[in-house]
Structures are given as C-alpha cells and as structure tokens.
Amino acid sequence: MREGLQMRRRDFIRAGTLGGLAAGGGIGGLGDPLAAIVGGPGRGVAEGRVRLSSNENPLGISSAAKDALVEAIVLANRYPADQHRALVAKLAAAHEVGEDQVVLGTGSAEVLQMAVQAYAAPRAKLVMAEPTYEAVTNYQRTEAYELVRVPLTPGHEHDLDRMREAAESSGHPALVYLCNPNNPTATITSSAAIDAWIADAPDHVFFLSDEAYIEYVEDERMWSSLPWIAKKRNVLVVRTFSKIYGLAGLRIGYGIAHPDTAARLSDFASRNNINQLAIAAAGASFRDEGLMEKSRVVNRESRQMVEATLDELGLERMPTQANFLMHRINGDLATYRGRMAEAGFLVGRDFPPMLDWNRLSFGLPEDMGRFCDTLRDFRGKGWT
Amino acid sequence: MNTRFSRRHFMGSAAAALGALGLRPQSAFGVALRPPPPGLAPLDPYDDLAKLSSNENPYGPSDKMMASMNAAWKYSNRYGYPDGDIHEKIAEHHGVSTRNIIMNAGSGETLKVAGITFLGHEEKVVGVEPTYTSVYRVASGIDADVIARPLLADHTQDIDDLIKVTKRNYRDVGMVYVVNPNNPTGVIVPDSDIRQLLDGIPEDIPVLIDEAYHHFIQDPSYSSAVKYIKEGRKVIVTRTFSKIYGMAGLRLGYGIAPAEMISEMRTYATGSVNALVRWGAVAALEDHESEAWVKDTTIKLREATAEQLRSQGFEVIPSETNFFMVHTGRPASEVRAEFRKRDVAVGRDFPPMLDYLRVSIGTEEEMKRFLVAWKEIFPDGMTATGAR
Numbered sequence: 054m055r056e057g058l059q060m061r062r063r064d065f066i067r068a069g070t071l072g073g074l075a076a077g078g079g080i081g082g083l084g085d086p087l088a089a090i091v092g093g094p095g096r097g098v099a100e101g102r103v104r105l106s107s108n109e110n111p112l113g114i115s116s117a118a119k120d121a122l123v124e125a126i127v128l129a130n131r132y133p134a135d136q137h138r139a140l141v142a143k144l145a146a147a148h149e150v151g152e153d154q155v156v157l158g159t160g161s162a163e164v165l166q167m168a169v170q171a172y173a174a175p176r177a178k179l180v181m182a183e184p185t186y187e188a189v190t191n192y193q194r195t196e197a198y199e200l201v202r203v204p205l206t207p208g209h210e211h212d213l214d215r216m217r218e219a220a221e222s223s224g225h226p227a228l229v230y231l232c233n234p235n236n237p238t239a240t241i242t243s244s245a246a247i248d249a250w251i252a253d254a255p256d257h258v259f260f261l262s263d264e265a266y267i268e269y270v271e272d273e274r275m276w277s278s279l280p281w282i283a284k285k286r287n288v289l290v291v292r293t294f295s296k297i298y299g300l301a302g303l304r305i306g307y308g309i310a311h312p313d314t315a316a317r318l319s320d321f322a323s324r325n326n327i328n329q330l331a332i333a334a335a336g337a338s339f340r341d342e343g344l345m346e347k348s349r350v351v352n353r354e355s356r357q358m359v360e361a362t363l364d365e366l367g368l369e370r371m372p373t374q375a376n377f378l379m380h381r382i383n384g385d386l387a388t389y390r391g392r393m394a395e396a397g398f399l400v401g402r403d404f405p406p407m408l409d410w411n412r413l414s415f416g417l418p419e420d421m422g423r424f425c426d427t428l429r430d431f432r433g434k435g436w437t
Numbered sequence: 438m439n440t441r442f443s444r445r446h447f448m449g450s451a452a453a454a455l456g457a458l459g460l461r462p463q464s465a466f467g468v469a470l471r472p473p474p475p476g477l478a479p480l481d482p483y484d485d486l487a488k489l490s491s492n493e494n495p496y497g498p499s500d501k502m503m504a505s506m507n508a509a510w511k512y513s514n515r516y517g518y519p520d521g522d523i524h525e526k527i528a529e530h531h532g533v534s535t536r537n538i539i540m541n542a543g544s545g546e547t548l549k550v551a552g553i554t555f556l557g558h559e560e561k562v563v564g565v566e567p568t569y570t571s572v573y574r575v576a577s578g579i580d581a582d583v584i585a586r587p588l589l590a591d592h593t594q595d596i597d598d599l600i601k602v603t604k605r606n607y608r609d610v611g612m613v614y615v616v617n618p619n620n621p622t623g624v625i626v627p628d629s630d631i632r633q634l635l636d637g638i639p640e641d642i643p644v645l646i647d648e649a650y651h652h653f654i655q656d657p658s659y660s661s662a663v664k665y666i667k668e669g670r671k672v673i674v675t676r677t678f679s680k681i682y683g684m685a686g687l688r689l690g691y692g693i694a695p696a697e698m699i700s701e702m703r704t705y706a707t708g709s710v711n712a713l714v715r716w717g718a719v720a721a722l723e724d725h726e727s728e729a730w731v732k733d734t735t736i737k738l739r740e741a742t743a744e745q746l747r748s749q750g751f752e753v754i755p756s757e758t759n760f761f762m763v764h765t766g767r768p769a770s771e772v773r774a775e776f777r778k779r780d781v782a783v784g785r786d787f788p789p790m791l792d793y794l795r796v797s798i799g800t801e802e803e804m805k806r807f808l809v810a811w812k813e814i815f816p817d818g819m820t821a822t823g824a825r
C-alpha cells in the first residue's frame with residue numbers, strides 16, 4: 054500500500070523539521086537534537102571527531118537549500134533532464150554566457166574528469182603545479198598524459214614560466230591545470246600573469262582553470278579566468294557547489310567554456326548525471342548573498358584564530374585565500390595527525406613533497422578554539 | 438493517490454474496469470481529458486502529464502527509503518560521513534566482495550565508464566539495434582565504432598549472429614553489449630543464450646550485460662549473469678536503483694565485475710554518489726515488501742493494459758519489464774504527437790522499429806488515461822491496412 058509521492062513528501066518535511074533540519078533551522082541547522090548522537094554540522098562524523106581535513110564548509114546546507122531539497126523529493130523517481138536544463142539556464146544567465154557554454158558535473162571532479170578524458174591525445178602533456186590538487190592525474194585514458202609537475206615558486210605561486218616552457222616546448226597538445234587558489238597551499242597565483250600567458254598561448258595548450266575556492270578570495274591580485282571563454286576555445290573554468298555553498302555531499306559542480314569546448318566535454322559526461330536533490334539545492338544556493346557572507350565571516354573568524362595561535366607558537370604558515378591553510382609542524386606528520394585524531398580532530402593528509410607541513414581546514418569558530426587549545430597543549434608536551 | 442482504494446478497484450477486476458473504460462471513457466473514471474487551450478501553454482504542463490515515456494517508477498522511493506534519506510541531511514556538506522555501508526551492502530546482496538563493485542551516479546555512468554575503459558581508439562562495440570544506445574553514444578564520442586545487428590523477427594537478440602560478427606571482427610572488438618531484458622522491446626535473453634555467447638566468443642573480450650530491468654522479470658529461462666562473474670569470466674553486469682526502487686532522479690547505479698576490471702574502471706570515474714541517496718539505497722535493498730509490491734503492481738497493470746490493446750487487434754510484444762512495445766502500424770512519432778495533445782507522454786523513436794510505440798507502465802490512473810487516449814487515436818482498432 055503506498056501513498057502518492059506528494060503525500061509522502063509531507064512526512065519527509067515533517068520528519069526533517071523534527072530533526073531541526075528543515076525550514077527555518079538557519080544555516081547549519083545548529084539546533085539539531087540528533088547532533089549529539091551522530092554529529093551535527095561542523096562536528097566530526099567519524100566517531101565524534103571534528104573534520105578539519107577535507108576543506109568542507111562547516112555551516113552545512115543553507116535553510117533555503119534544505120527547503121528546495123524537500124520540494125524536490127517528489128522528483129526522486131523522475132529523470133532530471135528538465136531540472137538540469139533549468140539550472141544550466143540559471144547559471145548561464147548569471148555568468149552572462151550561453152546555455153551551451155555550461156556543463157554540469159557530479160561535483161567539479163566530474164568536470165575535471167571530462168577535460169582530462171576529452172583532451173587526451175598521443176604524446177600530450179599534463180602540466181601542473183607541485184603540490185596541487187591531484188584529481189586530474191586520475192581519469193586518464195589508455196593514452197596517458199606525460200605528467201609534468203612544476204614546483205611552486207618560493208612565494209607559493211604557480212611557476213608560470215616553467216609551466217609555459219613545459220607546455221609549449223614540444224609542440225604537442227598540453228593540458229595545463231591551474232588551481233587558483235591552490236589546494237593544498239591556499240595560496241593564489243597572480244591573475245595578471247595567467248592572463249598574459251593565456252593571451253599568447255597557442256591553441257594546442259588547453260587551460261583548465263579550477264576556481265573551487267574563488268568565492269573566499271580577498272586578495273585583489275586574483276580574479277576569474279572567465280572572461281577568456283568569450284574569445285578562446287582553449288579555456289575551461291571550473292566551479293563547485295561543494296565549498297562556499299556547503300553541498301559537498303550532494304555532488305554538483307560545473308564548467309564554463311566556449312560552446313565547442315562545452316560540447317566536446319559533454320561527450321565525456323554521463324547522461325542525467327546530476328541528482329534532483331543536488332540540482333534543487335544548488336539552484337537555491339547559487340549567489341545567495343546571505344549564505345556566502347555568513348560562510349566568509351565564519352571562515353575569517355576561524356582563520357584569524359588559527360593564524361594568531363600559529364604565530365604565538367612560532368609555527369610558520371602560508372598566507373591563505375581559502376577555507377584552509379598550510380602550516381609547519383615540528384616532527385613527523387603521521388604521528389602528528391594520529392595524535393590530533395586522538396584529541397578529536399581529523400586534519401590534513403600527505404601532500405608530498407611538503408611533508409613537514411600540515412593542511413588544516415577551518416571548522417566552526419568554537420571548534421577551532423578547541424583546536425587551538427589542543428595545539429598549545431601539544432607544544433607543552435613537546436609534540437610540535 | 439490512495440493506492441489501497443485504487444488497487445481494490447483495479448486489480449480485483451482489471452479487465453472489467455478497463456472494458457467499461459472503453460465504453461464511457463470520460464465519465465466512468467473521472468479522468469479529465471483536457472486539450473491545452475489554443476495558444477496557451479498550461480501553467481505547469483509537466484504535472485498534468487501521464488508520464489509513460491522514460492521507464493520510470495511512478496511510485497517513487499518507499500516510506501522506509503524516505504525515512505532513511507531523511508536522517509542523512511546533516512551530511513550534505515561532507516565528503517566523508519557514515520553512509521550506511523552501501524558499498525558493502527551491495528556486495529553482500531550479490532555475494533561478492535566490494536572489490537567487485539563500482540558505484541556510480543546511475544548505471545548510465547557505469548555504462549559510460551565501461552565504454553571508456555574497454556573501448557580503445559577505433560575499437561568496436563558489438564550489440565543489437567534497437568537497444569539502449571548510451572554505450573553506442575559513448576563509443577562515438579571517443580572515436581570508437583558500433584556494430585549494431587538487427588533483432589530476429591520475434592524481437593529476440595540473435596546470439597548466433599552476435600557470436601559470428603564478434604569472431605569475424607575479433608581484432609577490433611573491444612566489447613560486446615547485451616541489454617537483458619532489452620530496452621525498448623522488453624524481451625529477455627534466456628540464460629542458455631548468454632552462456633552460449635560467453636562460450637562462443639574469445640574469452641578475452643569483455644561482455645557488458647545491462648540488467649537495469651532485472652527485478653521485473655518472471656520468465657524462469659532468464660537468470661542474472663552475475664554467476665558468470667563468480668566463474669571468473671570477463672563479464673560486467675550493470676544494475677540500477679532507478680527502476681524497481683524509484684530513484685531515477687537520485688542517480689545511483691553500479692557495476693559488478695571481476696576485481697581487475699573494476700579497478701581498471703575506477704580510474705575513469707569520480708565515484709560521486711549523493712550522501713542522502715546512499716542511505717536511501719541501503720533501505721531499498723532491505724525493503725523487500727515494497728519491492729514486491731512495485732513488481733506485482735507494475736506487472737498487473739502491464740498485463741491488463743496489453744490485454745486491452747490485444748483485444749482491439751494490436752500486437753503487443755510480450756514484456757518482462759516496466760514497459761512494453763505495441764505495433765501501431767503507422768509512424769510512432771505521429772501517434773506520440775496525438776498522445777501529447779491528450780497530456781500523455783509516451784516513448785521516443787527507436788529506429789528501425791519506427792511503427793512501434795514504447796509505453797512505460799505508470800500508475801493505474803495513468804494507464805487508464807493512456808487507454809482512453811488510445812481509443813480516441815485508434816477508434817477503429819487495428820484494421821487490415823494498419824490503424825488509421
């Protein structure tokens with residue numbers, strides 16, 4: 054015996070409200086009574102530990118996005134083509150590009166995957182910084198790229214001169230991955246310098262501009278590579294709903310490119326890739342100024358607290374333009390991480406060759422306060 | 438929709454109810470057949486449609502699935518979170534290891550990944566036509582090729598022919614693709630044929646067997662090809678939560694294959710599955726009652742509807758799925774347009790079967806609307822010269 058889906062959506066809403074997680078809960082639904090049991094937003098969900106390890110947004114899904122998601126549950130059984138198209142139209146209008154220039158992915162990861170697969174060619178190079186976000190080294194087809202990793206400059210920028218040399222010297226196709234701000238360092242690379250390269254790059258050099266954290270950037274030396282797509286087929290800008298919008302678990306991101314490039318990428322997208330819940334939540338979150346401002350304010354507060362503590366302890370840190378930072382630890386990284394996990398904090402992972410640095414994602418200010426206390430405590434024990 | 442009520446009404450005396458429908462279509466069931474006002478689109482035309490075009494499950498996730506998803510909101514912003522061990526649960530469900538399972542955003546993604554993994558440059562995928570063409574489209578996207586062979590006259594897949602063609606093109610064949618039961622025909626490939634195919638082609642050629650509609654099958658000559666994976670054959674079976682579990686919009690499907698093949702496939706996929714959906718799927722695998730209800734209801738509605746069409750002289754291909762194909766005797770595109778005017782969406786074209794219409798099984802109410810519309814479009818039934 055089944056009631057209609059419309060009817061059962063009401064139960065969905067009701068139950069959601071009981072959990073303090075549907076309409077009106079505010080960003081993050083901090084009133085969640087279940088939080089104590091399984092860990093609410095901002096709390097670690099791995100045995101009660103706080104997750105400061107994956108550059109997530111600790112505030113969680115916004116209340117508007119939750120409402121939209123509840124509405125969308127009635128579409129759970131329907132292929133999402135219409136809703137997909139509507140979201141593409143919304144993003145295209147906001148970015149002032151054509152609807153044939155926007156490609157949705159199950160996370161920006163799928164868009165990166167499309168690019169890696171679409172531009173593979175015999176003797177093609179994949180040129181990237183070291184360290185940087187490694188996902189693009191996955192997904193390669195049988196004709197694997199020749200990987201060229203170019204260390205960051207001492208100022209933690211992409212070394213564009215050396216990357217350019219690597220990309221252009223052979224005359225073969227090259228996929229250049231630019232992660233700006235860079236993960237794991239949270240540092241930016243001057244957009245003026247990037248623009249200068251794109252302006253004269255030959256067509257066989259393809260720029261994959263990953264702007265996952267751009268909404269957090271305050272430094273005026275960085276801006277989006279988006280204007281290039283009006284002129285160039287060889288530029289793809291990638292954005293995500295996983296970071297400032299807080300939807301990492303729902304899986305949605307997108308790429309923007311010249312229509313020909315977008316069409317080529319779409320050959321490597323899976324059909325009906327994005328789920329209805331993600332489409333609804335993304336549509337409700339996109340350019341929600343309240344949500345974005347709240348995310349920035351909370352991020353800034355946590356960042357300042359961490360920076361002050363690191364400075365106080367004399368632990369070197371990199372300048373950050375994102376929702377995480379890299380700082381030195383004294384001693385073995387794995388040991389440090391293990392001890393932090395015991396103290397209730399999941400932090401970083403290995404980012405070779407920077408093995409005496411740890412990447413720390415910013416959580417809620419109250420959690421970062423406890424983290425800072427723990428770090429001081431570690432110092433007292435001679436652990437860092 | 439009150440299903441208890443409508444089930445009593447419909448299932449008890451399906452033929453009688455549908456018979457009455459044929460006589461007094463408008464009043465008997467209170468179905469409003471509203472042609473859209475001229476020059477004016479309805480406010481939300483989608484809601485008014487009987488959606489019989491995409492082989493979706495009209496009932497959506499079960500209550501237990503909804504409850505399970507409802508408890509997973511809090512993971513919306515996370516990359517790592519408890520997910521009900523869905524990967525392990527799927528592996529257990531099939532009696533294989535997690536190393537034999539790849540989870541994707543719909544089995545559509547699994548098909549794509551299999552294509553990208555096993556079709557090299559200018560290699561060929563061998564299969565039939567018509568069938569679900571997603572793999573063929575992937576092949577063209579990556580500059581691979583398609584050898585699409587016709588069905589036999591009884592709409593079955595010609596296994597001897599597939600073997601012959603595969604052997605003849607051995608060097609160039611990257612993969613064989615079999616949809617079982619086939620979409621759009623709804624016809625199964627018996628297990629003996631699958632075994633014959635696997636034994637008949639060189640054993641290093643991967644065979645992709647798409648079992649999207651597995652859960653609706655009653656014919657005992659069918660059996661899932663998962664057992665061949667356990668025998669160590671190069672077989673990939675795909676399954677989906679889109680059909681029997683009503684999750685087409687939520688995007689979860691998976692592939693089952695030998696561990697080496699799965700690990701090769703993983704290289705080309707992001708593994709991106711929504712946090713809430715993982716929990717819904719865990720509940721789906723445990724909700725046997727709901728699964729049985731969907732299967733039973735779908736089959737009853739399918740058979741009652743097909744019976745009506747047959748009684749008016751139309752050929753309906755016997756189906757083992759949540760859709761069927763009916764011979765219209767005139768271009769299906771025309772018939773589809775007629776249905777659309779009556780707010781009924783039916784299947785797209787499936788060349789070369791252009792005078793067959795694919796109809797997905799909706800709710801009882803939707804099937805009634807379909808039959809009322811059918812009667813209007815084919816008032817004289819199937820005539821000797823084809824319906825007109």
Ligand SMILES: Cc1ncc(COP(=O)(O)O)c(C=O)c1O
Pocket residue numbers: 107108159160161162163186232235236263265292293294295301305306
């Ligand atoms: C630079 C960068 N790009 C892409 C991603 C992938 O994010 P998603 O697939 O969730 O959009 C991440 C995630 O951490 C990232 O740091």
Ligand SMILES: Cc1ncc(COP(=O)(O)O)c(C=O)c1O
Pocket residue numbers: 491492542543544545546569616619620647649676677678679685689690
């Ligand atoms: C035979 C077949 N395979 C695969 C799919 C894709 O299903 P999904 O991606 O929703 O799992 C479909 C959908 O209609 C289908 O008919």
